[in-house]
Amino acid sequence: MCRPIRVRGIRGAITVERNTREEIIAATKELLLSLIRENEIEIEDIASIFFTLTPDLDAEFPALAARELGWQYVPLLCAQEIDVPGAMGKVLRVLMHVNTEKSQEELKHLYLKGAATLRLDLSSGN
Numbered sequence: 001m002c003r004p005i006r007v008r009g010i011r012g013a014i015t016v017e018r019n020t021r022e023e024i025i026a027a028t029k030e031l032l033l034s035l036i037r038e039n040e041i042e043i044e045d046i047a048s049i050f051f052t053l054t055p056d057l058d059a060e061f062p063a064l065a066a067r068e069l070g071w072q073y074v075p076l077l078c079a080q081e082i083d084v085p086g087a088m089g090k091v092l093r094v095l096m097h098v099n100t101e102k103s104q105e106e107l108k109h110l111y112l113k114g115a116a117t118l119r120l121d122l123s124s125g126n
């Protein structure tokens with residue numbers, strides 16, 4: 001028996017070394033490709049992606065990285081994180097909405113590089 005297809009959210013974050021176009025694009029691609037690999041996602045099953053950046057990252061839109069990957073028809077949106085005093089800087093976050101038969105417990109949320117400390121309960125130690 002097939003499980004119903006539902007829209008599920010997959011979270012991810014990665015730290016970016018420097019506020020440059022190249023670093024933001026590279027980090028975004030690393031995070032997106034890791035999320036689709038780890039969750040066995042087909043591009044056609046991505047409903048939308050919402051990106052946020054901490055205020056110290058403004059050299060490029062992370063959505064450009066998805067377009068460079070060929071994801072022309074995935075709806076994308078970028079925004080700035082709330083500037084909370086003392087919060088970790090240089091963090092790029094993503095919320096990917098996917099159509100899937102998987103349960104919430106089966107999805108793999110990824111927190112890479114320095115962002116692994118943001119969600120130790122979900123981090124794979126990358």
